[in-house]
Amino acid sequence: MEFKATYVSWKEIEEWTKGIMKMVIENHYNPDIIIGIARGGLVPARMVADYLFKKDLLSIKTEHWGLTATMNGKAVLREKLNYDVSGKKVLIVDDITDTGESMKLSYNYVKSLNPADVKTTSMLYIDGSNYTPDFYGKGLSKEEWAWFVFPWNVYEDTYNLSKKFMDAPVGVGELKEKLAENYGLNVEDIDLEEVLENIAALKMLKRHEGKFSIP
Numbered sequence: 001m002e003f004k005a006t007y008v009s010w011k012e013i014e015e016w017t018k019g020i021m022k023m024v025i026e027n028h029y030n031p032d033i034i035i036g037i038a039r040g041g042l043v044p045a046r047m048v049a050d051y052l053f054k055k056d057l058l059s060i061k062t063e064h065w066g067l068t069a070t071m072n073g074k075a076v077l078r079e080k081l082n083y084d085v086s087g088k089k090v091l092i093v094d095d096i097t098d099t100g101e102s103m104k105l106s107y108n109y110v111k112s113l114n115p116a117d118v119k120t121t122s123m124l125y126i127d128g129s130n131y132t133p134d135f136y137g138k139g140l141s142k143e144e145w146a147w148f149v150f151p152w153n154v155y156e157d158t159y160n161l162s163k164k165f166m167d168a169p170v171g172v173g174e175l176k177e178k179l180a181e182n183y184g185l186n187v188e189d190i191d192l193e194e195v196l197e198n199i200a201a202l203k204m205l206k207r208h209e210g211k212f213s214i215p
């Protein structure tokens with residue numbers, strides 16, 4: 001197997017974001033502002049803001065990972081805040097703390113803006129990461145590392161993982177087998193054909209006689 005990839009369900013997203021909520025409440029942390037790290041932390045941050053009745057939801061953007069499961073060198077801060085957080089209590093939210101570089105960068109950046117306090121949180125935390133968030137929904141050992149295909153990244157990841165097998169036209173059944181063999185992906189978790197058809201409508205894939213290929 002090249003590496004393991006797993007589709008994540010909305011039910012798991014709810015569980016893990018509620019895990020964050022519980023830890024925040026148990027620790028009596030009452031943030032004034034929630035910051036989602038784009039792109040992966042946007043949906044979790046929105047959910048946590050709902051659970052905690054918070055209206056001040058902002059975002060910053062970091063870039064570290066390029067194409068699905070490939071790292072692009074150093075983590076960089078792409079978009080900063082346009083908001084005065086000095087004297088405020090901040091909660092930073094991301095989907096996963098994997099290498100820890102995005103979270104470390106985000107923490108140091110927000111900390112430099114003189115907030116009263118900053119706490120960091122992610123749904124998933126991989127043990128051995130360079131940064132340990134204050135709160136997280138679920139901890140995973142290094143052995144449990146996988147590329148997690150979150151519900152908001154199904155198109156991008158499915159496309160990136162599939163296109164390697166699409167130099168020649170491939171049917172949906174055959175592609176399912178390839179994705180299972182190479183990544184242990186359970187494609188029954190999504191409607192693969194519908195996803196491929198929608199990608200073909202964008203002209204990023206070619207559809208011919210029920211098979212898909214790179215145009």
Ligand code: ADE
Binds near residue numbers: 096146150
């Ligand atoms: N972003 C960084 N690490 C990730 C992983 N293991 N799965 C999904 N998204 C990620």
